[in-house]
Amino acid sequence: xxxxxxxxxxxxxxxxxxxxxxxxxxxxxxxxxxxxxxxxxxxxxxxxxxxxxxxxxxxxxxxxxxxxxxxxxxxxxxxxxxxxxxxxxxxxxxxxxxxxxxxxxxxxxxxxxxxxxxxxxxxxxxxxxxxxxxxxxxxxxxxxxxxxxxxxxxxxxxxxxxxxxxxxxxxxxxxxxxxxxxxxxxxxxxxxxxxx
Amino acid sequence: xxxxxxxxxxxxxxxxxxxxxxxxxxxxxxxxxxxxxxxxxxxxxxxxxxxxxxxxxxxxxxxxxxxxxxxxxxxxxxxxxxxxxxxxxxxxxxxxxxxxxxxxxxxxxxxxxxxxxxxxxxxxxxxxxxxxxxxxxxxxxxxxxxxxxxxxxxxxxxxxxxxxxxxxxxxxxxxxxxxxxxxxxxxxxxxxxxxxxxxxxxxxxxxxxxxxxxxxxxxxxxxxxxxxxxxxxxxxxxxxxxxxxxxxxxxxxxxxxxxxxxxxxxxxxxxxxxxxxxxxxxxxxxxxxxxxxxxxxxxxxxxxxxxxxxxxxxxxxxxxxxxxxxxxxxxxxxxxxxxxxxxxxxxxxxxxxxxxxxxxxxxxxxxxxxxxxxxxxxxxxxxxxxxxxxxxxxxxxxxxxxxxxxxxxxxxxxxxxxxxxxxxxxxxxxxxxxxxxxxxxxxxxxxxxxxxxxxxxxxxxxxxxxxxxxxxxxxxxxxxxxxxxxxxxxxxxxxxxxxxxxxxxxxxxxxxxxxxxxxxxxxxxxxxxxxxxxxxxxxxxxxxxxxxxxxxxxxxxxxxxxxxxxxxxxxxxxxxxxxxxxxxxxxxxxxxxxxxxxxxxxxxxxxxxxxxxxxxxxxxxxxxxxxxxxxxxxxxxxxxxxxxxxxxxxxxxxxxxxxxxxxxxxxxxxxxxxxxxxxxxxxxxxxxxxxxxxxxxxxxxxxxxxxxxxxxxxxxxxxxxxxxxx
Numbered sequence: 052x053x054x055x056x057x058x059x060x061x062x063x064x065x066x067x068x069x070x071x072x073x074x075x076x077x078x079x080x081x082x083x084x085x086x087x088x089x090x091x092x093x094x095x096x097x098x099x100x101x102x103x104x105x106x107x108x109x110x111x112x113x114x115x116x117x118x119x120x121x122x123x124x125x126x127x128x129x130x131x132x133x134x135x136x137x138x139x140x141x142x143x144x145x146x147x148x149x150x151x152x153x154x155x156x157x158x159x160x161x162x163x164x165x166x167x168x169x170x171x172x173x174x175x176x177x178x179x180x181x182x183x184x185x186x187x188x189x190x191x192x193x194x195x196x197x198x199x200x201x202x203x204x205x206x207x208x209x210x211x212x213x214x215x216x217x218x219x220x221x222x223x224x225x226x227x228x229x230x231x232x233x234x235x236x237x238x239x240x241x242x243x244x245x246x247x
Numbered sequence: 248x249x250x251x252x253x254x255x256x257x258x259x260x261x262x263x264x265x266x267x268x269x270x271x272x273x274x275x276x277x278x279x280x281x282x283x284x285x286x287x288x289x290x291x292x293x294x295x296x297x298x299x300x301x302x303x304x305x306x307x308x309x310x311x312x313x314x315x316x317x318x319x320x321x322x323x324x325x326x327x328x329x330x331x332x333x334x335x336x337x338x339x340x341x342x343x344x345x346x347x348x349x350x351x352x353x354x355x356x357x358x359x360x361x362x363x364x365x366x367x368x369x370x371x372x373x374x375x376x377x378x379x380x381x382x383x384x385x386x387x388x389x390x391x392x393x394x395x396x397x398x399x400x401x402x403x404x405x406x407x408x409x410x411x412x413x414x415x416x417x418x419x420x421x422x423x424x425x426x427x428x429x430x431x432x433x434x435x436x437x438x439x440x441x442x443x444x445x446x447x448x449x450x451x452x453x454x455x456x457x458x459x460x461x462x463x464x465x466x467x468x469x470x471x472x473x474x475x476x477x478x479x480x481x482x483x484x485x486x487x488x489x490x491x492x493x494x495x496x497x498x499x500x501x502x503x504x505x506x507x508x509x510x511x512x513x514x515x516x517x518x519x520x521x522x523x524x525x526x527x528x529x530x531x532x533x534x535x536x537x538x539x540x541x542x543x544x545x546x547x548x549x550x551x552x553x554x555x556x557x558x559x560x561x562x563x564x565x566x567x568x569x570x571x572x573x574x575x576x577x578x579x580x581x582x583x584x585x586x587x588x589x590x591x592x593x594x595x596x597x598x599x600x601x602x603x604x605x606x607x608x609x610x611x612x613x614x615x616x617x618x619x620x621x622x623x624x625x626x627x628x629x630x631x632x633x634x635x636x637x638x639x640x641x642x643x644x645x646x647x648x649x650x651x652x653x654x655x656x657x658x659x660x661x662x663x664x665x666x667x668x669x670x671x672x673x674x675x676x677x678x679x680x681x682x683x684x685x686x687x688x689x690x691x692x693x694x695x696x697x698x699x700x701x702x703x704x705x706x707x708x709x710x711x712x713x714x715x716x717x718x719x720x721x722x723x724x725x726x727x728x729x730x731x732x733x734x735x736x737x738x739x740x741x742x743x744x745x746x747x748x749x750x751x752x753x754x755x756x757x758x759x760x761x762x763x764x765x766x767x768x769x770x771x772x773x774x775x776x777x778x779x780x781x782x783x784x785x786x787x788x789x790x791x792x793x794x795x796x797x798x799x800x801x802x803x804x805x806x807x808x809x810x811x812x813x814x815x816x817x818x819x820x821x822x823x824x825x826x827x828x829x830x831x832x833x834x835x836x837x838x839x840x841x842x843x844x845x846x847x848x849x850x851x852x853x854x855x856x857x858x859x860x861x862x863x864x865x866x867x868x869x870x871x872x873x874x875x876x877x878x879x880x881x882x883x884x885x886x887x888x889x890x891x892x893x894x895x896x897x898x899x900x901x902x903x904x905x906x907x908x909x910x911x912x913x914x915x916x917x918x919x920x921x922x923x924x925x926x927x928x929x930x931x932x933x934x935x936x937x938x939x940x941x942x943x944x945x946x947x948x949x950x951x952x953x954x955x956x957x958x959x960x961x962x963x964x965x966x967x968x969x970x971x972x973x
Contacts, residue, residue, distance in 0.1 A: 180500060208326065237500075239501045244354065245324075
């Protein structure tokens with residue numbers, strides 16, 4: 052509101068030069084399993100992977116029973132990439148999991164994201180236009196989304212497909228970390244619908 | 248109960264027919280596989296396999312109530328059903344012939360698929376070598392995703408055994424059902440000419456009906472493949488005066504790179520007429536002309552940075568209210584408001600009414616102004632709550648409003664020029680009524696004052712009011728009320744303290760002269776509105792509006808002659824003129840939804856890129872600094888900045904020296920992509936200037952640009968570096 056008022060000053064009074072060098076867009080702050088607030092903008096300067104997830108979705112289970120998602124988390128975590136798993140299942144849905152339940156599930160699966168976050172209002176999912184679980188985003192250090200879409204090119208719920216597939220997230224991170232532009236920056240995600 | 252009976256009867260007849268079929272032809276049909284939510288089976292159209300002949304088999308899926316399976320393009324989520332055939336040697340097999348899908352919304356997402364029961368037909372050809380008399384087993388693995396609130400991947404190994412025979416008959420139980428399903432399959436649209444043109448992030452699908460075609464009612468397009476058209480995006484149907492239809496389709500957010508043809512199913516509300524029969528669905532497959540850009544993705548460009556904005560939180564609600572109040576005061580001096588309020592003041596100066604009545608009129612006027620501002624803000628908030636992508640200034644994004652305002656201002660100007668008197672316009676009974684109800688009259692003047700002020704509030708204060716709108720309801724309300732009070736104050740004061748009149752010369756000829764002078768700012772406003780319309784539509788629209796204005800002038804002039812001379816022929820002339828003005832302006836007034844108007848080629852002048860959802864990210868990904876100018880033709884501040892600063896030679900050189908890519912986001916017409924981009928920057932209106940610097944925070948420049956500000960901002964661009972990791 053204050054920024055707005057500066058603008059009101061500037062515009063109404065037609066007084067030039069009162070700059071408001073502010074950027075604001077829907078950053079998110081979500082709760083991790085331990086109840087700590089995790090904020091995306093805290094990871095400025097690093098690559099961040101956002102993984103939309105839902106333990107009740109067979110497409111998510113495909114990537115966790117095959118060990119594919121855990122392997123990706125480990126592989127890129129070692130390269131200083133921040134991996135955030137986000138469950139945007141609305142708290143009104145019976146598939147909703149509390150932060151603690153999400154944490155327990157991740158532990159049981161041997162997963163190692165930087166944090167498993169619960170978006171009980173689904174606001175963050177809506178802000179990103181997350182459609183499916185899984186739906187993957189890669190965020191560059193300066194805050195651009197450089198990949199948005201499916202996890203890989205095998206659009207199935209069969210765990211056997213996960214390993215053989217061409218993984219778009221791995222491809223995007225490999226290119227980005229090598230300082231190259233991401234060749235495939237956008238694909239249609241596949242999976243269950245996010246339970247808004 | 249009826250359902251149970253029907254089911255029982257169906258089961259009995261099915262069993263009977265199956266028994267007859269079995270008895271007659273020796274067909275063996277494997278039992279259906281029942282999963283938790285689906286009953287699946289392979290069913291044949293004919294009773295036997297005839298060597299060398301085709302036969303149709305169907306995968307029949309019967310979903311539990313409320314559950315659905317998916318079409319070839321599942322939409323926002325889901326997965327198409329698949330069939331993998333295991334056939335004896337020599338069989339040919341086609342792909343699934345998909346029935347037309349239905350849109351299945353789930354939350355904000357939309358999927359494409361089927362509920363209830365569906366027959367997925369596949370054509371097979373029996374090998375010539377098949378030996379008559381031996382039964383053959385046809386098997387297939389079917390996999391499907393069945394969803395309600397949750398999704399379950401299911402599958403079954405299905406098979407069917409059919410005898411090989413010299414001839415076959417329709418299969419008793421399924422023959423007619425399969426024939427019906429085949430007849431209902433969408434086939435290419437007959438007789439219509441279809442073309443697809445890319446326009447920014449929209450596809451304009453132009454459908455020209457054959458002569459005498461019946462009205463197809465609503466139209467909805469289902470793309471055959473993913474990554475073409477956004478499944479949950481709004482499709483807008485418009486019909487032009489030639490009877491052609493334009494269906495505007497939003498490009499997919501995650502758009503496939505090989506989107507070269509627009510192919511899919513059109514579902515018509517009333518049906519297309521083909522060979523005298525109405526068919527609800529038809530396929531189209533046309534090349535996509537032009538370059539399409541992917542739909543807007545959220546978030547656009549930079550991710551949020553709340554911390555940067557936070558320190559600015561040092562102004563109170565009180566300060567906001569005070570500033571809005573001052574803004575309202577300044578509105579009185581704006582070219583669109585000043586003449587009208589001056590006129591009201593002159594009316595006061597003539598001093599017809601007694602002091603008490605005048606004071607109350609002042610209050611009624613203020614009430615009208617405040618109420619109208621609050622109503623406009625409320626309208627905007629409600630429209631946005633319903634999902635419209637609008638910001639302040641939305642009034643001027645609508646051509647009908649621009650046309651209406653142009654006519655209103657022109658009429659007001661003619662009035663001041665003395666072409667006609669308002670009192671001669673309205674019937675004397677109405678004039679008497681307002682004279683008897685001076686407060687109602689004053690309140691209506693207040694409403695009118697806000698309406699005529701809107702061409703000025705949008706251009707000069709769009710960004711500020713947009714901000715107010717993004718605050719809490721209390722702040723929004725307080726700001727708009729304060730704005731209204733500020734605007735109403737000068738007039739209310741004049742009404743309240745009649746003493747000021749003493750310093751004026753006595754009423755006389757000077758008043759008439761002043762009125763005539765005041766007409767010119769109004770004509771200037773009309774000229775500007777015509778220019779805005781030209782930017783929104785095209786030259787034809789401008790000519791239409793100009794002709795309308797000429798006829799309106801004639802109508803008002805002849806009406807005055809009628810009132811003065813009481814000659815009926817002048818009244819008739821005025822009426823005819825008025826009707827023709829409406830007829831001529833009609834195409835402009837009708838196109839309420841700007842989305843539906845035919846696309847206008849964006850004038851992409853010089854080094855400026857047109858703004859799309861991906862322009863900025865593409866350019867930034869290329870490592871360039873990017874400057875984005877969010878602007879609109881109706882935004883005066885924007886135009887001043889453009890002419891005085893952005894088009895300045897020194898600034899242009901500085902942009903070039905720093906290798907800055909320039910992007911112009913033109914918000915003259917409604918554009919949800921730009922509205923979302925503005926929202927992502929925390930803005931609701933224009934102008935907005937953003938400088939993206941490699942490796943640094945994006946920099947927002949002030950609404951009122953100065954050359955030095957731009958040069959200083961450019962100086963902060965670092966020497967391009969490779970991305971470093973930490």
